[in-house]
Every structure is written in C-alpha cells, then in structure tokens.
Amino acid sequence: MTEPDNRAKFRILIVEDDESLQEIINSAITKSGYSTLGAANGAEAVAMVGAGGIDALLIDQNLPDMKGREIIESLIASGTALPFIVMTGQGDERLAVEMMRLGATDYLAKDMDFLDILPVAIDRLFKSVATERALRESDADREKLREQLYQTRKMEAIGQLAGGIAHDFNNLLGGIIGGAELLNLEPLSENGRQMLDLIIKAAERAASLTDKLLAFSRKRIHSNTTVDCLKIINETVELLRHTIDRNINITVDSLPNVPAINGDASQLQNSLMNIGINATHAMPNGGNLNFSLDTIKLDEDYCTASPFTLKPGLFVDISISDTGCGMSPEVLSRIFEPFFTTKEQGKGTGLGLSAVYGTVQDHGGAITIYSEVGVGTVFHLYLPTSNEPVVESLINRNYPTGTGxxxxxxxxxxxxxxxxxxxxxxxxxxxxxxxxxxxxxxxxxxxxxxxxxxxxxxxxxxxxxxxxxxxxxxxxxxxxxxxxxxxxxxxxxxxxxxx
Ligand SMILES: Nc1ncnc2c1ncn2[C@@H]1O[C@H](COP(=O)(O)OP(=O)(O)OP(=O)(O)O)[C@@H](O)[C@H]1O
Ligand SMILES: [Mg+2]
Incomplete structure (x- = not known):
C-alpha cells in the first residue's frame, strides 16, 4: 500500500464547514494523488462514515453542529472509528493532547504553514494505515498457516496412531478368524456352531472397520489403473438413486472429455459413495445433491500452501454439493478424524470421511470443503490427471439376472x-x-x-x-x-x- 497508485484508492473525508477552505484543502490533497469526499457538518460526516468506503478523516475541530471530538467519540461508540487528523483555527495544546488521546495521528493549526504541512501529514497518515493493514494481514496469514500446520500435524499423528492400531488389529483378527475357521472343521453342537458363526461374523465386521482405518492411514493396498471419473460418478449416482429418499434430487454435470486419472476405481467410488451418503443424511427433509466434474490447474503457489502433498499441474475437480444442514466451523475442523461423528450412537462410525481422506491422499490429491450452517456443503476432490487412455472399469457385471x-x-x-x-x-x-x-x-x-x-x-x-x-x-x-x-x-x- 505504498505505491502511488494505491493513493487513489485511499479515500479521505474532509469535514469542513467553510466551503472555500474545503475546496482549497481538497485540491491540496488530490494533488498528492489521494481521493477525497466532503462533509459540511458532523452529522453528515458520521452518516458518510457509517455508509462505508472511507479510509481516513480530516476533521475541523469547530463545526456548526458538533465539535471534532464529538464526531470521533460518536464513531468510537458505534464501532466505526477511522484514523483521523484534526484541524483547528487556533493552536490549543490542551485540545491537541485530548485529540491525540482519542487516536488522532496529527493535529494541524490552520496557520500560514498549514497548506505546506497538510500533504506531509496526509502522507504520514497514509503510510501508518498501510503499515497497520499489512501487519494485520500478515497476522491473519500467520494465524491461518499456524492453524493449517496444526491440522496437518494432528491428522498425521492420528494417522500414525490409527495405522498402528489397525495394523495390530488386523493381525489379531486374522488369528481370530483363522482359529474360528479351523474350529469349524471340528464336530460341534448346533449351539456351538451358531456361536462360532457369531464369532466369525463379528470378526469380519471388525475387519471391515479396520479396513477403513487402514484406508485413512494409507496402509491399504490399492490398484493403479487409469480411471474415468465420469463413469465412477455415474455409477455412484446410480447406486444412490436406488435407495435414497425420493425428496432428494440428484444431478450430474460434466465438462466434455475430462481427462482420466490414475488410481483405484473401487476405492474412489467408495469415497464418492461415502460423501454422497453423508449428504443425504444432511438432508432429512429432501434437497439437491449435485455431482460435477471439471478440471482445474493448480499452480506452485496453491500446491505449496495446501496441507496436502500436491504436484502442480492439471487436476480433475469432482465437486459434490448438497443443500443440507451444513456444518459449524468446529465440526468442519474435525470431520476427517477417525471416529468423529455427530450421529447418534450406532448410526455412524465416524470412519467414512477418514477413509476418503486417506484415499484422496493416496491418489496425490486434495480435498477442500465449504460449508454453511442451514445452507449446505460443497466438497471438492482434486485428483491429478493422467495422460493415459482409460482401461475398462474394474467392476465385473456378468451376474445372472432373475425376477422376484x-x-x-x-x-x-x-x-x-x-x-x-x-x-x-x-x-x-x-x-x-x-x-x-x-x-x-x-x-x-x-x-x-x-x-x-x-x-x-x-x-x-x-x-x-x-x-x-x-x-x-x-x-x-x-x-x-x-x-x-x-x-x-x-x-x-x-x-x-x-x-
Ligand atoms: N454433507 C454433510 N453435511 C453436513 N455434515 C456432514 C456432511 N458430511 C459429513 N458431515 C459431518 O461429518 C461427520 C463425519 O462424517 P463421516 O462420514 O466421517 O462419519 P459418519 O457419517 O458420522 O459415520 P460413517 O460414515 O462412518 O457411517 C458426520 O457425522 C457429520 O457431522
Ligand atoms: Mg459417513
């Protein structure tokens, strides 16, 4: 904000009841490249500041309706205080101190030097505002970076923990299932066999939970073929259409000829299914669920700033949006954590999006989410494109047909x-x-x-x-x-x- 062309964007409100003086001040300030507006009294000034678009004030201390001090106090009270300079007819040390205490950056007496000092004072004001803004912005940037770093570290730590547990569990479950299957070969009472069946089924269910945890911690084996995203979207939508509420309207948009990606079709389809099912849960009274497919170029800057590990280039952009309940920032910051769920006990395991997170990372991609409570949610999955042509989908469809x-x-x-x-x-x-x-x-x-x-x-x-x-x-x-x-x-x- 120190470039001369930024001065034109810096709008100063001149609050001065003397019309000819107003004009003189105006021409002195605009000559330095700033933009100006004029107000002839305090009430007008307060209203103009309230309307917005003003960066700083140049205030005459004595106005017909108010003192300059009263204008500032009224702005402070309404939370619209701006940086300001005070002008006064005669020098008054006490008044100067009082105005400085209220935050004035300068106090100018309208004497012989006034028109020489004015541009200098305005420049000083402009620079102090610019510096303050830059500091504020870098603070916000730093805060954002810190938050992002925290999120990434948190997910890494949880991923390691979950991966370790899932790995051990998998081995233990292997032992349980293997032992139970051996036992199954022995002669058993009817009751015994039913118990054994229960053990096997429970262990299989535990294995499916473990599998999602492994997906999250990226310890799952995945196939790597070229995948047509539109096909996966269409298959997911087909699956969703059969079961979900009729009040939910599902649509698909796609750009023509979106390039293929490299990856695991069934894991990607599971991810879309998880996001889709979550969206339907967010719309118990119906709504719209849209899948769209597009491409996006992610540049060096984006990839460096992203918490995901990305290589700059062309990505497929799959977006899934719903008009559901949306999420608060607190919920949003935790949705990828394994076992985080807002659903009642027994309704959700909180592993759906954790698995999605792992799958997307495994594919060298990223997820972004925008959500607003009461409005809806949009997920974007960015997946790097492949240059190879698409190989037929992995899903085998040669099942026998029937009726009933x-x-x-x-x-x-x-x-x-x-x-x-x-x-x-x-x-x-x-x-x-x-x-x-x-x-x-x-x-x-x-x-x-x-x-x-x-x-x-x-x-x-x-x-x-x-x-x-x-x-x-x-x-x-x-x-x-x-x-x-x-x-x-x-x-x-x-x-x-x-x-
Ligand atoms: N589209 C959405 N709209 C609103 N909230 C959502 C949406 N998607 C996810 N959430 C929130 O994120 C939480 C975590 O989702 P996740 O899929 O990981 O687990 P779950 O759906 O609760 O359980 P699971 O998928 O394991 O059955 C959900 O409980 C819900 O609060
Ligand atoms: Mg879910």
Whole structure:
C-alpha cells in the first residue's frame, strides 16, 4: 500500500464547514494523488462514515453542529472509528493532547504553514494505515498457516496412531478368524456352531472397520489403473438413486472429455459413495445433491500452501454439493478424524470421511470443503490427471439376472444401497430393512410378495439369529440367504438358484 497508485484508492473525508477552505484543502490533497469526499457538518460526516468506503478523516475541530471530538467519540461508540487528523483555527495544546488521546495521528493549526504541512501529514497518515493493514494481514496469514500446520500435524499423528492400531488389529483378527475357521472343521453342537458363526461374523465386521482405518492411514493396498471419473460418478449416482429418499434430487454435470486419472476405481467410488451418503443424511427433509466434474490447474503457489502433498499441474475437480444442514466451523475442523461423528450412537462410525481422506491422499490429491450452517456443503476432490487412455472399469457385471422380490435386512447403509442397486439392475424388486425387528415387521406385512430374504447376522435392535427364527415362524418355507458382506459371487449364484 505504498505505491502511488494505491493513493487513489485511499479515500479521505474532509469535514469542513467553510466551503472555500474545503475546496482549497481538497485540491491540496488530490494533488498528492489521494481521493477525497466532503462533509459540511458532523452529522453528515458520521452518516458518510457509517455508509462505508472511507479510509481516513480530516476533521475541523469547530463545526456548526458538533465539535471534532464529538464526531470521533460518536464513531468510537458505534464501532466505526477511522484514523483521523484534526484541524483547528487556533493552536490549543490542551485540545491537541485530548485529540491525540482519542487516536488522532496529527493535529494541524490552520496557520500560514498549514497548506505546506497538510500533504506531509496526509502522507504520514497514509503510510501508518498501510503499515497497520499489512501487519494485520500478515497476522491473519500467520494465524491461518499456524492453524493449517496444526491440522496437518494432528491428522498425521492420528494417522500414525490409527495405522498402528489397525495394523495390530488386523493381525489379531486374522488369528481370530483363522482359529474360528479351523474350529469349524471340528464336530460341534448346533449351539456351538451358531456361536462360532457369531464369532466369525463379528470378526469380519471388525475387519471391515479396520479396513477403513487402514484406508485413512494409507496402509491399504490399492490398484493403479487409469480411471474415468465420469463413469465412477455415474455409477455412484446410480447406486444412490436406488435407495435414497425420493425428496432428494440428484444431478450430474460434466465438462466434455475430462481427462482420466490414475488410481483405484473401487476405492474412489467408495469415497464418492461415502460423501454422497453423508449428504443425504444432511438432508432429512429432501434437497439437491449435485455431482460435477471439471478440471482445474493448480499452480506452485496453491500446491505449496495446501496441507496436502500436491504436484502442480492439471487436476480433475469432482465437486459434490448438497443443500443440507451444513456444518459449524468446529465440526468442519474435525470431520476427517477417525471416529468423529455427530450421529447418534450406532448410526455412524465416524470412519467414512477418514477413509476418503486417506484415499484422496493416496491418489496425490486434495480435498477442500465449504460449508454453511442451514445452507449446505460443497466438497471438492482434486485428483491429478493422467495422460493415459482409460482401461475398462474394474467392476465385473456378468451376474445372472432373475425376477422376484427380495427383502434385504442389513444395518449397513452402504451394503443395503449397493446390494439393492445391483439386484435391481439384475431384475429383482427390493424391499429394505435396517435391522432384525424392522425386517420381521416388513416380512409380516408383505410376506406374500416376498420370495427371498437376505439377512445380515450382526445388527442392533434384533440380531440376525433371532430374526431368522422369527422369519421362519412366519413362513417356514421362505428361503433366507445369510450374508454379512455382499461381494461374493457364490452368493449371487445361490440367489439365482433360489429364484
Ligand atoms: N454433507 C454433510 N453435511 C453436513 N455434515 C456432514 C456432511 N458430511 C459429513 N458431515 C459431518 O461429518 C461427520 C463425519 O462424517 P463421516 O462420514 O466421517 O462419519 P459418519 O457419517 O458420522 O459415520 P460413517 O460414515 O462412518 O457411517 C458426520 O457425522 C457429520 O457431522
Ligand atoms: Mg459417513
């Protein structure tokens, strides 16, 4: 703010009731390159300052309606104080001290030297304001950098901790599952076998949590092929459309010919799914969910300032926006922490975005989020583009088709969502239930139209085992497939066999 051209942007309000003096002062100041405005009395001056756009004041001490001091006091009281210089008809030491105490940068007597001193005083004022602004800005920058550094360090520390725990847990779970599977080969009572099944399912569920933690701490193996982001977006939207509330309107926008990226299609799709499901949770009364695809050039400056490790270049920009509840800055600063959730117990693990964070970092990308409480949230995923052409998607679609209605009972929304979309695409009609109790009630209501039940074992409210007994009580003939995950091809085939 020391460049001469910045002086033109520096607006000084001259508060002077003597019209001809006003004009003389004006021409002296504008000659130095500053911009000016005029006010003929105190009330006018206060109103003009209130309206904004003024950087400093040059105030006559004696105005028809107020003293200069009163103007300053009124500005201080209304929180709109600005740097100022006072002018007075006759020198008065006491008044000068008083005005300096109120913050005046200078006190000028309108004597013979006045017009010589005025430009010097104005320059001094301009420089002090510029320096103060620069200091304030660098303070804000420093504060922002400090906050960013803190966030990065925090995430690194948590990542290491989580990674260590997840790694050990994985080994322990391997032991539990392996031991249980060996035990499964032994002769066991009916009760014993059910217990064993429970152990295996619980361990598998723990393994899936551990897997998300590993994703967060970037210790998971991922494939590396060229990936078409639009295809992944469309597949995600397809999956979401099948299950989410009808009040939620999903749209997709894309620039034509967005370049491919290098990475793991299924991990990226999981990330979009996690963000999408979060967005639907943020809109319990409906709203708009938009996915858009674009490209963005990130330059050296951006990459250096970003808390993510980025190489300057062309990035794909996937943005996911919702018109949901939004987040407070406190929530926003913690959403990537593992196990941070605002959902009630049993509803969320707080690992969804942690896994997304790890996946995006693994891809050499970055995430930015803008959120406003009551307005909505926008996520941007920046992923570096690849120069190679796209290889066919990894997701295998050669499943047998069929007809009939299937009741899916599973507490995991991602699984409900994926399974129902896949089965619908194979020709089946789907009814969803969130837990054993919900499933049994839905089966009671609609048993005549249901041909098959897919049942998860470990669920809140009523577990799979109890639900299975209750379902069989209602209809002993109903075929039930017990499932905890839904990705095994044998299960798909067995579904087909049972109609
Ligand atoms: N689109 C959004 N709008 C408002 N809040 C959000 C949004 N996305 C995430 N959040 C907040 O971030 C928190 C963490 O999200 P995250 O996906 O990591 O965990 P979760 O959804 O609570 O549980 P999980 O995904 O493991 O089932 C959420 O509990 C929610 O408070
Ligand atoms: Mg989530």
């Amino acid at each position: 209605t299937i009741l899916i009972i599973d507490d995991d929304e991602l699984i409900r969502c994926t399974a129902s979309a896949l089965l619908q695409s194979l020709g089946y009609s789907i009814i969803l239930a969130e837990n054993g109790l919900d499933g049994v009630n839905k089966f009671k209501e609609m048993q005549l139209s249901i041909n098959l039940i897919i049942l998860d074992m470990i669920m809140p409210e009523m577990g799979g085992k109890e639900a299975f007994t209750k379902l069989r009580e209602i209809n002993p003939e109903i075929p039930v497939v017990i499932a905890s995950g839904f990705s095994k091809p044998e299960e798909m085939t067995s579904l087909k066999e049972q109609g």
